[in-house]
Each structure stands twice: as C-alpha cells, then as structure tokens.
Amino acid sequence: MKKFALSLFVIAASGGYVWEQSWATPADDLLGSVxxxxxxxxxxxxxxxPSEPAEPTPLPRSVPLLMHQSVESRGAGELIAGxxxxxxxxxxxxxxxxxxxxxxxxxxxxxALHAPVRRRAALVDVPLPRPRPAFFYATPAxxxxxxxxxxxxxxxxDGAHTGxxxxxxxGFVQVQxxxxxxxxxxxxxxxxxxxxxxxxxxxxxxxxxxxxEVISAQTADVDIVSGATLTSEAFIxxxxxxxxxxxxx
Amino acid sequence: MRETRILMGMPITVEIGVKASETIIxxxxxxxxxxxLRFSTYKADSEIGMINRAGLAEADYSDEMREVLALAEQTKxxxxxxxDIRRPDGSLDPSGIVKGWAIRNAANMVTASxxxxxxxxxxxxxxxxxxxxxxxxxxxxxxxxxxAGQIIKVVHPRGRGVATSGTYVRGQHLHNPHAPHRPxxxxxxxxxxxxxxxxxxxxxxxxxxxxxAGIFFxxxxxxxxxxxxxxxxxxxxxxxxxAYCKP
Numbered sequence: 185m186k187k188f189a190l191s192l193f194v195i196a197a198s199g200g201y202v203w204e205q206s207w208a209t210p211a212d213d214l215l216g217s218v219x220x221x222x223x224x225x226x227x228x229x230x231x232x233x234p235s236e237p238a239e240p241t242p243l244p245r246s247v248p249l250l251m252h253q254s255v256e257s258r259g260a261g262e263l264i265a266g267x268x269x270x271x272x273x274x275x276x277x278x279x280x281x282x283x284x285x286x287x288x289x290x291x292x293x294x295x296a297l298h299a300p301v302r303r304r305a306a307l308v309d310v311p312l313p314r315p316r317p318a319f320f321y322a323t324p325a326x327x328x329x330x331x332x333x334x335x336x337x338x339x340x341x342d343g344a345h346t347g348x349x350x351x352x353x354x355g356f357v358q359v360q361x362x363x364x365x366x367x368x369x370x371x372x373x374x375x376x377x378x379x380x381x382x383x384x385x386x387x388x389x390x391x392x393x394x395x396x397e398v399i400s401a402q403t404a405d406v407d408i409v410s411g412a413t414l415t416s417e418a419f420i421x422x423x424x425x426x427x428x429x430x431x432x433x
Numbered sequence: 434m435r436e437t438r439i440l441m442g443m444p445i446t447v448e449i450g451v452k453a454s455e456t457i458i459x460x461x462x463x464x465x466x467x468x469x470l471r472f473s474t475y476k477a478d479s480e481i482g483m484i485n486r487a488g489l490a491e492a493d494y495s496d497e498m499r500e501v502l503a504l505a506e507q508t509k510x511x512x513x514x515x516x517d518i519r520r521p522d523g524s525l526d527p528s529g530i531v532k533g534w535a536i537r538n539a540a541n542m543v544t545a546s547x548x549x550x551x552x553x554x555x556x557x558x559x560x561x562x563x564x565x566x567x568x569x570x571x572x573x574x575x576x577x578x579x580x581a582g583q584i585i586k587v588v589h590p591r592g593r594g595v596a597t598s599g600t601y602v603r604g605q606h607l608h609n610p611h612a613p614h615r616p617x618x619x620x621x622x623x624x625x626x627x628x629x630x631x632x633x634x635x636x637x638x639x640x641x642x643x644x645x646a647g648i649f650f651x652x653x654x655x656x657x658x659x660x661x662x663x664x665x666x667x668x669x670x671x672x673x674x675x676a677y678c679k680p
Contacts, residue, residue: 344673346655360655362673369679372672374653393672394652399577399585399662406587407565408446410624411557411576412599 190340190361194347198357340366349375438462441469441532443556449543450550450566457546461539461553468535471497474526485524501527501534508635512650516639517610529607533596533634536560540630553630558596560630570680578622578662585668586624586660588677594630598623598641609642619644622662625651626677632656 340363349358358375361368371393435448436458447461471480480498483489494502505527508516518527536553540560543551550563552571561571570591574584578601588595599622600607609617623641627633636657640647648669651659658674 344655360673362676364676364679369676370673372652372655372658374655394648394669395675396667396669399579399666399668401577401580401583402574402585402587404574404582404584406572406574406584408552408554408559408561408571408573409557409576409584410554410559410573410595410597412578412597412601412622 186340190345191347194345194359194361195350198347198350198359340368342366344372346374434458440465441473441555442475445556446554448552449548450563451548454548457543457548460542464539464542465535465555468531471495472501472527472531474524474528481525481527501531504534504631504635505530508639512636512639512643514610515642516635519610521608521613529638530631530635532556532558533594533631537594537629537631558594558630558634559590560594561590562592572680575622575624575660579666585662586678588626589680590626590677594627594633596625596627596630596633596637598637607638607641609644617642617644618664620647620661620663623647624660626658626674628656
C-alpha cells in the first residue's frame with residue numbers, strides 16, 4: 185500500500201512539475217549568457233507562477249503536416265509541441281551539456297542538427313495542443329505542494345525511490361525521491377523535457393530542485409577535508425602553519 | 434590509528450579504527466606506491482610512461498593498465514567525451530581516474546582484512562566506512578576554493594565516495610576535450626558524492642570539464658549528487674545533496 189502511495193506521489197510530483205513547466209518560455213540564448221547568477225537575481229527554489237498565462241500563439245486545432253515541419257526546423261532552444269510520433273522522442277538519460285554548440289567543433293553530427301528537417305509532404309491532419317484552460321495555470325505549484333505534503337506525512341523506507349519515466353507530452357519526466365529517517369529529504373529530477381541543445385538558463389528554470397547559495401565558512405571541526413588535489417608542497421606549508429598555530433596557543 | 438604519507442605527489446591519509454592495524458596500513462601505502470610506479474606520468478619508466486613513448490606493445494599491457502584504460506573508455510562514453518584521458522598532445526594521462534581506482538582497491542583491501550571503521554583520503558578524494566572514533570558518521574568538509582583554511586560545507590557521506598575536482602590549486606590542469614585550449618574558468622570546484630570513490634572521481638573529473646553544465650549532468654545521474662562552486666563564489670547543489678548535509 186505504501187509502495188503504491190509512493191508511486192502515486194512520484195507520478196503526481198512528475199505531473200505537477202511538468203504542468204508547471206508547460207508555460208515556461210524557452211530562452212533563445214543558445215550560446216548561453218552564462219552570467220553568474222547572483223543570489224539576488226535568482227532564487228531557484230521559488231517557482232514563478234504568472235498571474236496571466238503566457239498564451240501560445242492561437243493555432244487551429246489541427247494543422248497540415250507541412251506547417252508542423254517549419255516549427256520543427258526552427259531550431260534549438262524550443263520546447264517543440266508536436267504530436268507527431270517522431271517529435272516525441274524520449275529524452276536521453278544523460279543531459280547533453282548546454283552550450284554544446286559552442287563547445288563542439290563543426291562535426292558532421294552537429295551540422296545535421298541544424299539541417300532542415302525533411303519529411304514526406306503528406307497532408308495529414310496532426311492535432312496540436314489546444315490552449316490550456318484558465319484554471320490550469322493557477323494550480324501547478326499547488327499540485328506540487330500537495331504531492332510533497334502527502335509524501336512528507338507518510339513513512340517510507342530510507343533511500344532513493346525512483347519513479348517511472350512519465351510521458352508528459354513535451355517529453356519525459358522522471359523524479360527520484362530521497363527518503364531519510366522516514367521523511368522526504370530531497371527530490372532529484374532524472375529526466376525532464378528538453379530539446380537537444382539546452383542552454384544553461386533553460387536548465388536552471390527546468391531544474392528548480394537545484395539550490396543556489398553563497399558560499400560561507402562553516403565549522404572547521406571535521407574528520408576529513410575534500411578539495412582539489414593539494415600538491416605536496418602546499419600540504420607541507422599548511423601543515424606547518426597548523427603546527428605553528430598550535431605551539432603559539 | 435591515523436597515518437599520512439606523501440605519495441603520488443599528494444598527501445595520502447589512512448585512518449583505521451580497529452587496533453593492531455599497522456600491517457594493513459603499511460599494505461595500503463604499499464598499494465599506492467605500486468600504483469604510482471605503474472601510472473605516474475612523471476616517471477619515464479612507469480608503464481604509462483613507456484606506453485606514451487610508444488615503447489610498449491598493447492599485448493604487453495598489465496591487467497591493471499587494461500582495467501584502467503577500459504574504465505576510462507567507459508567514462509568517456511558516459512560523459513559524452515568530456516572525460517578523456519588523452520591529452521591535447523596525444524599522450525595518455527589517466528590521473529583523473531587512477532586516484533579513485535587506487536583508493537577503491539585499497540578500501541576493498543581494508544574491508545577484506547576485517548576492519549569496518551576507516552577512511553582513506555588521497556589528495557582530497559575520500560572513501561570512508563563505518564563510524565569515526567567518536568562513534569558518529571565520518572564528517573567530510575569541502576574546502577573553500579578561495580580560502581585554503583576554510584570549510585564551506587560539511588557532508589556525511591555514510592560510506593559513499595567523495596571526490597572534488599578543481600583548478601584552484603594546480604591551475605588549469607583540467608581541460609575540456611571538446612575545446613582543449615579554452616580554459617575552464619566558469620567553475621572552480623566540483624564535489625561529487627557517488628556509490629564509491631571511483632564513481633565519484635571519474636564523474637567529478639568528467640563533469641568538471643563541462644563547466645557550469647556539469648552540475649546538471651550530475652543531477653540527471655541517479656546515483657550521484659554534486660556541489661559546484663562557480664568563479665563568483667555561488668554554489669549550486671543537486672536535488673539530493675542536502676540529504677548528506679544532515680548528520
């Protein structure tokens with residue numbers, strides 16, 4: 185019963201997460217203006233719920249396939265709202281690093297990504313998503329909060345619980361719930377809807393689970409220290425300083 | 434009993450809780466010495482040195498070398514080429530994976546000897562097991578990249594491996610294989626917690642080469658958590674990282 189409830193939560197959280205993202209406008213900064221996000225600028229934990237929905241351009245209920253082609257080839261950075269089977273590829277398990285376009289030299293693979301998509305011109309009516317009803321935009325954060333409350337109240341086995349990859353229309357969403365001491369302590373997004381070349385800022389909006397903070401000094405009373413590899417010289421210097429401070433105290 | 438020696442050009446610390454562990458500590462350091470003799474790119478007559486001088490046929494590679502090279506190849510696939518032991522000049526440098534591999538092997542040796550509470554720290558990559566001498570979870574502090582004496586985060590890995598990649602000590606020794614001559618300057622430190630120190634090490638190295646994108650890669654890997662510090666002192670943590678901050 186508990187397992188069923190946890191699965192339900194994970195599905196609900198996936199759904200709530202995706203509904204929230206459905207109105208997110210894609211950034212067109214493919215090469216990524218990777219300005220460091222100051223804490224004042226971005227608080228990734230807060231979700232922006234707009235008072236007015238960002239209406240997609242009103243489209244007829246269905247359009248010929250030809251029209252859909254041009255949407256597809258417009259390029260990266262867009263969440264393609266396509267119902268044609270080939271547009272709905274499951275997202276790869278590994279996120280492609282953003283700014284990949286700027287990192288890669290012009291490989292044949294990369295130029296293929298920018299090549300116009302060629303399809304057989306069939307005049308088949310492909311249904312496109314209708315604009316969402318008004319109440320839809322008011323509830324996404326609420327749904328997620330409810331799902332988290334459900335999970336927080338019940339008792340689950342410690343560890344990581346991975347939900348199924350849920351087809352969320354724009355792509356797949358998969359959530360992993362981390363439980364410790366019978367409580368939900370974290371949520372990880374394993375899969376989220378993204379187009380092939382996702383810039384850093386899209387990732388930041390798509391993965392609000394990643395928290396930002398300004399670094400600050402914590403207690404130095406730890407057993408072990410992890411850091412970039414110290415050279416032996418640096419170690420000796422720091423050890424020497426530590427010993428000196430001990431003798432003077 | 435805790436002991437630190439400088440091997441492989443870095444301080445290596447071994448602490449084993451149970452008494453009468455001098456022989457096992459010696460065995461651990463001996464294993465690191467053997468790794469150094471085989472994999473040090475600073476030694477002309479090491480096995481990797483000979484391979485890089487084209488002085489060793491592939492049929493003559495040792496089993497350990499084959500294993501490490503295979504792991505490197507696998508990691509390269511899994512990180513979309515961002516982990517690559519081939520340097521821009523064409524030589525092989527497996528140091529981004531050898532450290533974690535060596536620590537993992539040493540930790541297995543310690544576990545096999547019967548010790549349950551211990552840690553091994555080689556140059557900031559850590560494998561711990563059991564509890565510290567006070568009976569609590571081992572605590573690992575993440576060093577402040579901008580201030581050597583400070584700790585910016587305390588984690589309790591609970592037997593999982595911890596590895597930190599960074600450019601703030603040895604400079605630009607890490608590179609992006611997709612753009613080898615472009616220095617990685619947007620992030621300065623990336624800490625990964627993984628199932629063991631080998632997993633943490635190889636993905637910390639690979640994810641660091643991705644720059645700011647690396648933390649999203651870590652987020653999407655089910656068994657990894659990460660903490661990255663960018664060049665302006667802002668840190669980002671993955672969804673499940675916070676669980677390790679609780680004692």
